[in-house]
Amino acid sequence: MTNILNLPGVIVENKKQTGETLILAVISENKTAFCPRYGQASHRIHQNQGIMVRDLPISNQEVILRVNRRRFKCENCQKPFSETLNFVETKKHSSRRYAESITKQVIHSDISNVAKNNKLTEDLVGSMVKYVA
Numbered sequence: 001m002t003n004i005l006n007l008p009g010v011i012v013e014n015k016k017q018t019g020e021t022l023i024l025a026v027i028s029e030n031k032t033a034f035c036p037r038y039g040q041a042s043h044r045i046h047q048n049q050g051i052m053v054r055d056l057p058i059s060n061q062e063v064i065l066r067v068n069r070r071r072f073k074c075e076n077c078q079k080p081f082s083e084t085l086n087f088v089e090t091k092k093h094s095s096r097r098y099a100e101s102i103t104k105q106v107i108h109s110d111i112s113n114v115a116k117n118n119k120l121t122e123d124l125v126g127s128m129v130k131y132v133a
């Protein structure tokens, strides 16, 4: 599944099929994360947090990534922080590449059609376009 997903640096740990949707449990292959304060590297995992992120369809199936976004504890300032996931867009509703694909569709159509075709709300499509732009 990791190969089929083809998202660099991301490992698929588990998959589940529910109706039309494929849910993939994924985790970043990085063992360390960097404290946002002074950039200190840490490998001490403080807790695990799941976020749900929409990704590109695979063989016409809707794909949701259940991302284990780990919280680390800084070995320097002792404060917990969440790892940065560069494949997830900032508002965390979708992967970066999914937001880019939706934005491309909007360029050739409009927000309400793209929302309808992808079963998304217009607000969500709008926020993806804003993020990519």
Ligand SMILES: [Zn+2]
Pocket: 035, 036, 037, 038, 040, 074, 075, 076, 077, 078, 079
């Ligand atoms: Zn720190």
